[in-house]
Amino acid sequence: xxxxTQLGSHVSVSExxxxxxxxxxxxxxxxxxxxYVQYPNQGLQLLLKYTTGATLVKGINGFEAEFKKSETSFHxxxxxxxxxxxxxxxxxxxxxxxxxxxxxxxRGTSLIVHP
Amino acid sequence: DTGVSQDPRHKITKxxxxxxxxxxxxxxxxxxxxxxxxxxxxPEFLTYFQNEAQLEKSRLLxxxxxxxxxxxxFSTLEIQRTExxxxxxxxxxxxxxxxxxxxxxxxxxTRLTVT
Numbered sequence: 001x002x003x004x005t006q007l008g009s010h011v012s013v014s015e016x017x018x019x020x021x022x023x024x025x026x027x028x029x030x031x032x033x034x035x036y037v038q039y040p041n042q043g044l045q046l047l048l049k050y051t052t053g054a055t056l057v058k059g060i061n062g063f064e065a066e067f068k069k070s071e072t073s074f075h076x077x078x079x080x081x082x083x084x085x086x087x088x089x090x091x092x093x094x095x096x097x098x099x100x101x102x103x104x105x106x107r108g109t110s111l112i113v114h115p
Numbered sequence: 116d117t118g119v120s121q122d123p124r125h126k127i128t129k130x131x132x133x134x135x136x137x138x139x140x141x142x143x144x145x146x147x148x149x150x151x152x153x154x155x156x157x158p159e160f161l162t163y164f165q166n167e168a169q170l171e172k173s174r175l176l177x178x179x180x181x182x183x184x185x186x187x188x189f190s191t192l193e194i195q196r197t198e199x200x201x202x203x204x205x206x207x208x209x210x211x212x213x214x215x216x217x218x219x220x221x222x223x224x225t226r227l228t229v230t
Binding site for chain 2: 009090
């Protein structure tokens with residue numbers, strides 16, 4: 001079964017600094033990959049997705065992620081953090097080996113932004 | 116697109132009682148998912164419907180849990196004889212098939228507290 005691993009349960013950055021949230025997937029076949037954001041007491045909202053084609057994916061709120069098959073990674077970045085980016089971020093995978101329709105989520109990374 | 120709505124937002128119940136949650140997906144979406152999320156964790160898959168057919172259930176879904184999606188529209192999730200371990204956020208999501216790469220659209224969840 002496919003899975004994702006998010007390294008670091010918490011990431012702390014200063015406002016204006018680079019944001020890097022890590023996600024690695026396990027699948028022998030390139031899957032579909034997603035990043036979602038969750039604000040307190042809300043559901044998850046899609047930031048960006050990788051299906052096929054261009055490996056650098058741009059999403060909302062200035063976030064982007066790069067699919068690297070050789071590293072089985074899909075790390076999320078943003079050049080300059082804003083206070084409003086403080087939230088929980090989840091990487092998810094579907095498809096890949098087994099071709100499951102059911103997205104599987106990582107444990108999440110809490111982004112803390114200091115003024 | 117009015118989004119996915121869930122009702123109620125919060126539910127407090129005593130151990131042993133039955134509870135039922137409702138989810139109204141985005142109207143044109145044929146797929147509906149239920150996930151459970153506990154503090155500090157990512158969403159864990161419970162069950163999945165395509166139209167009115169329940170196609171997959173997680174091993175997490177004990178026989179105290181039942182879900183329906185009559186007529187392929189709204190869905191209900193019932194938990195019988197609740198236990199304290201059932202306390203969690205229950206998230207509903209919908210997506211538009213076919214295909215494996217469709218992103219999920221989440222509701223704001225129902226937070227269940229079992230006392």
